[in-house]
Amino acid sequence: MKVKNISFVAMFAALTAIGAFIKIPIPYIPFTLQIVAVYLSGALLGARLGFFSQLCYIAIGLVGVPVFADGGGFTYVLKPSFGYLLGYAIAAFVGGLLIHRYRYTSFRAIFLSNLFSLFIVYLIGCAWLYMAMKWLLQAPLSAKQVIVTGFLLPVPGDLILCLFSTLLIMKISPQINRYLGKENKKWAKPSL
Numbered sequence: 699m700k701v702k703n704i705s706f707v708a709m710f711a712a713l714t715a716i717g718a719f720i721k722i723p724i725p726y727i728p729f730t731l732q733i734v735a736v737y738l739s740g741a742l743l744g745a746r747l748g749f750f751s752q753l754c755y756i757a758i759g760l761v762g763v764p765v766f767a768d769g770g771g772f773t774y775v776l777k778p779s780f781g782y783l784l785g786y787a788i789a790a791f792v793g794g795l796l797i798h799r800y801r802y803t804s805f806r807a808i809f810l811s812n813l814f815s816l817f818i819v820y821l822i823g824c825a826w827l828y829m830a831m832k833w834l835l836q837a838p839l840s841a842k843q844v845i846v847t848g849f850l851l852p853v854p855g856d857l858i859l860c861l862f863s864t865l866l867i868m869k870i871s872p873q874i875n876r877y878l879g880k881e882n883k884k885w886a887k888p889s890l
Contacts, residue, residue: 703743727847740794744794
């Protein structure tokens, strides 16, 4: 891996950590700005580097650095919200894969890619929330409670962040791609 790629991976891991501290507390799953860094890492770095940036973030938190919304350490895997963190890595990979493989440049295509990434985060996160509450914390939630607390409460804000991130991706992707050596004429004039 080139030094500048490592730098970008580290930078997006740091951005994810910063997003963890900008939060609105809601039951079980805090609403944070981490998802913005997930969208950006996949779209701007590509599938592989975006995945590594989120994996780096998770690894740093699991070794004990308090970069997660509620701290850090290996016991964080027992928290109901840990599945969302796992979802971040998969979502960054899938979002990057969709955008770069199919050369998405329109607002609609990037937004749909981000939306699909968000769906992945919620799918993995809600499944982990259900299992953690039932088997690890011995305080089971019904499927309806998981959907309400793990999806319906935080999703409106995440949809707004999805829209904001799409606009941001369209604005800065040509510059990032130039620095990464991925000059692509299609990114020169994104279309709405």
